[in-house]
Amino acid sequence: MTTSVTNQDALQLVVAVHRLIRSLRQSASVRRLQPTQLLVLAELASQGPMRIGEIAVRALCSQPTATTVVTGLESSGLVRRESDPADGRATIVELTGLGRDTIVSLAHGEAEMLSERLSRLSPEDRDTLKSVTPLLRRLADPAPAQPAARSASVQAAPVRATR
Incomplete structure (x- = not known):
């Protein structure tokens, strides 16, 4: 039996996920970040240092937006720019200790709030x-690709860009 999903079903899921995330973030007692700032910090924490262009791709924003976000995070002491060892003309953005602490604190705070809310549900719902x-x-994942092929193309992208 095939169950089709309507655009309305998808919309309801989008709204529910956004409301859940927003409610967790609004009740968090940690440093406030804009969604794109949070996404950039999370990507740097999980993927490591990267160029602005790669940040823009991963954060699903334009390169000028990524530059603005990184500048704001840098002024807050959450990231720093370093020269790219592979290309002295380019810079790499990396998390600072404060940036790592901030993303960990946010994740733990939101997880604790969600855990408390989950405890109110029935065992079946959990x-x-x-x-x-x-x-x-x-x-x-916006680009459903084979895991090995996707990671190889991401790793190869900076090499192609430096030639």
Whole structure:
């Protein structure tokens, strides 16, 4: 049996996910960040130092927007720019200790709030949500590619850009 998903179903899921994330972030008692700032910090924390162009691709924004976001994060002491060892004309953006502490604090704070909310659900509902987590991770990837092929192309991108 095939179950189709309508645009309205998809819209309802988008609205629910946005409301959940927003409610967790608004009640957090940690440093306030704009969504794109948070995304850039999270990408730097998980992927390591990268160029502005790669940040723009990963944060799904324009390069000028990525530059503005990095400048704001840099002025807050959350990231720093270093010369790219492969190309002295380019810079690499990396997390500072404060940036790493901030993203960890945000993640833990939001996770604690979500855990408390999850505890109010029935065991069956909690099990359902746990089973959906891998699906949400897959849906969050904007470019569904083979994992090995995608990581190889991401790793190769800076090499091609320096030639």
